[in-house]
Amino acid sequence: xxxxxxxxxxxxxxxxxxxxxxxxxxxxxxxxxxxxxxxxxxxxxxxxxxxxxxxxxxxxxxxxxxxxxxxxxxxxxxxxxxxxxxxxxxxxxxxxxxxxxxxxxxxxxxxxxxxxxxxxxxxxxxxxxxxxxxxxxxxxxxxxxxxxxxxxxxxxxxxxxxxxxxxxxxxxxxxxxxxxxxxxxxxxxxxxxxxxxxxxxxxxxxxx
Numbered sequence: 642x643x644x645x646x647x648x649x650x651x652x653x654x655x656x657x658x659x660x661x662x663x664x665x666x667x668x669x670x671x672x673x674x675x676x677x678x679x680x681x682x683x684x685x686x687x688x689x690x691x692x693x694x695x696x697x698x699x700x701x702x703x704x705x706x707x708x709x710x711x712x713x714x715x716x717x718x719x720x721x722x723x724x725x726x727x728x729x730x731x732x733x734x735x736x737x738x739x740x741x742x743x744x745x746x747x748x749x750x751x752x753x754x755x756x757x758x759x760x761x762x763x764x765x766x767x768x769x770x771x772x773x774x775x776x777x778x779x780x781x782x783x784x785x786x787x788x789x790x791x792x793x794x795x796x797x798x799x800x801x802x803x804x805x806x807x808x809x810x811x812x813x814x815x816x817x818x819x820x821x822x823x824x825x826x827x828x829x830x831x832x833x834x835x836x837x838x839x840x841x842x843x844x845x846x847x848x849x
Contacts, residue, residue: 644711651712655719658686659726676734683730684756684803687723687763688796690716692817695793699824702833714770717789721767724760752802759795762788790825793818 642648662682665671671678697713700706736742746753766786768774775782797815804811823829 644708647708648712648715651715655690655716659683659723676730680727680730680734681803683723683727684800687720687727688800688814690720690723691789691793691796692814692821694720695789695818695821699821699830699833702830703836717770718767721763724763728760752799755795755802756799759792759799762792762795766792790822793822 662671662679666675666679669675694713694716697709697716701709732738732743736746747757748754766789769778769782769785778785797811797818800814801808801811824833
């Protein structure tokens with residue numbers, strides 16, 4: 642397997658935060674409401690991993706290093722794993738395992754509805770992120786996985802409704818997300834590729 646150490650490193654880095662947060666919760670290091678802190682941290686972690694996953698293609702275009710694409714699927718699955726834990730945390734700590742409360746939130750709270758839509762989208766991408774699905778769906782596979790852009794917008798909207806008063810941190814993630822979406826435009830993607838070629842041919846020509 643190519644980039645084996647790189648893949649292992651990404652796996653280890655992605656697995657550490659949830660374990661650390663669980664450790665902090667077990668030893669009462671997350672404040673008076675550890676359940677809510679866990680839910681918030683896992684949701685933010687899922688958003689960050691989604692942004693990192695979307696950054697892999699522009700990085701590959703700029704550097705032509707295959708390692709970025711080699712871990713893209715793994716990062717996407719980690720994003721889904723964080724989202725699953727985020728959902729489970731909500732059901733356990735916020736809703737208290739009360740199905741009627743979960744259903745009420747799904748019908749009355751817009752940020753819960755938006756978050757649920759983003760989760761369903763991530764579920765669809767995770768289930769089809771395998772070679773069998775790629776062969777089975779053919780051209781439809783790429784069209785399906787373009788849902789990631791809508792999922793990002795839904796996740797950002799979900800976070801916006803959650804943080805409300807504190808928009809500074811949200812704005813950082815929104816700007817990063819906007820930049821990553823902008824990089825998907827053909828003109829910007831071509832410019833990245835040309836810049837990468839120019840840099841590799843003569844790094845001194847690129848002024849920072």
